[in-house]
Amino acid sequence: MAFYSEKVMEHFANPRNVGEIKDADGVGEVGNPVCGDMMTFYIKVKDDKLDDVKFKTFGCGAAIAVSSMVAEMAKGKTLDEAMLLTNAQVAEALGGLPPNKMHCSNLGADALHKAIENYKSKGK
Numbered sequence: 112m113a114f115y116s117e118k119v120m121e122h123f124a125n126p127r128n129v130g131e132i133k134d135a136d137g138v139g140e141v142g143n144p145v146c147g148d149m150m151t152f153y154i155k156v157k158d159d160k161l162d163d164v165k166f167k168t169f170g171c172g173a174a175i176a177v178s179s180m181v182a183e184m185a186k187g188k189t190l191d192e193a194m195l196l197t198n199a200q201v202a203e204a205l206g207g208l209p210p211n212k213m214h215c216s217n218l219g220a221d222a223l224h225k226a227i228e229n230y231k232s233k234g235k
Contacts (some may be wrong), residue, residue: 112179112207113189115119115172115173115176115208115209116205116206116207117171117206118142118180118204118205118206119176119205119206120172120176121174122176122177122179122180122205123173123175123176124181126175126176126178126179127178127179127182127183128164128165128166128179128182128183128186128194129136129165129166129171130140130165130166130167131151131153131155131165131167132154132163133171134154135153135154135176135194135226135228136152136154136155136156136230136233137154137156137180137226137227137228137230137231137233138151138152138153138154138189138226138229139151139152139154139221139223139224139225139226139227139229140152140222140225141218141221141222141225142218143214145154145214145217146170146171147170148168148169148170148171148174148218149169149170149217149223150151150160150166150167150169150170150177150178151166151167151168151222152164152165152166152167152178152181152182152202152221152222152223152225152226153165153166153226154200154223154226154230157220159189159190159231160187160188160189160190161185161186161187161188161189161190162186163186164182164185164186164215164223165178165182165183166178166181166219166222169187171200171212172206173208173209173217174218175217177201177202177205177208177217177218178202178219178222180199180201180205180219181196181219181220181222181223182223184188184200184201184204184220185223185227189190190227190230190231193223193224193226193227194227196220196223196224197220198218198219198220198221200220201217201219201220202217209233
């Protein structure tokens, strides 16, 4: 059985920013077919900053905790700052993830980056 930090367990039990933004400015989705984790991030942008970040994640506890932490870390950042957020920083902020969860569950920053790229591709 994998050992999860207290922070991972707290974000799994009480995830923040869960949901969908119906009129999102950008949407990014990533998935890992090996383990079945799927993450979709929705962003609202105001004055070049992430005004709102929401997610829907289908996956294990680590995947849900990662999504919650990414949304929390990204909200309020400029688009450029949010693009610098790495999966390693997210894992560190959660107090670490078990090695067998790093490859599949820690895709949150990738999904966020895809949502930002989606927003930028619309030329807003």
